[in-house]
Amino acid sequence: MSLSKKKSLNFEFISLNSELMSHNSVNSIQFFPQNCKGEKCQNSLSSGVNSYVFYFIPDKMTWTEAQTYCRKHHTDLATVNDQTDLDELLKTLPKGFKSNIWIGLYRMNAKAPWVFSDGSSSLFRPWISGQPNNSGGYQHCVYTDPDGYWNDWQCTDPFHFLPNHPHIYTDCVLLATF
Incomplete structure (x- = not known):
């Protein structure tokens, strides 16, 4: 029997550690809510295009150490695209x-644009008044204070940090490819 005459159905559970895959010959992709045991189920991979789940890490690290930790154990350092993301982070x-x-949020040098560690950018930036000021010419990383206001700072100072994951309901989503 040739493969073109045989239809197959493949199911894969999506986990927080999965990466987006390219499906070249998929006829359709559908998402099915499963038994969520009281959790909110959704028929999509996220609650919004730019929504994340944030995790507080009690250790202090430099910005680069925090980025490395987040990429190893989560997805990346926190990306904050709007007030809703910031509220969830706080x-x-x-x-x-x-x-x-x-x-x-960081930049490579004083003239480079601000981008997030995951490569995305956003116009949402609740800077502390007078910031960013690049004091001393080497403030290329960004922290948020506990009230949600941002400041550019030298990347070598240790602070607490927040990794994120895309907001995926892993107990609720089943990917079916046909």
Whole structure:
């Protein structure tokens, strides 16, 4: 029997560690909610195009060390595209937390554009008044304060940080390829 006459059905569970794959000969991709045991189910991979789940890490690291840690254990340093993302990020902080937190926003030098660690960019930037100022000519990384205001800072200072994952409901989503 030739493969063109035989139809096959493949199911794959999507996990937080999976990467987006290119499907060259897929007729359709559908998402099916599964038993969610009280969790919110969705028929998509995320709650929004730029939505993330954030994780508070109690250790302090430089921006580069934090980025490396996040890429090894999660997805990347926090990407914050809008007020909703920022509100979700701030909810992950322990009650009474009063320290600065690295996010994924950085630039290669004083003339380069600000981009997130994952390569994306956003016009949403709630800077502290007077920032960014690139004081000393070497403030190329960004932290958020516990109130959600951002400041450019030297990348070598250790701060707490927040990795993220795309907001995927792994207990609820089944990928079916036909």
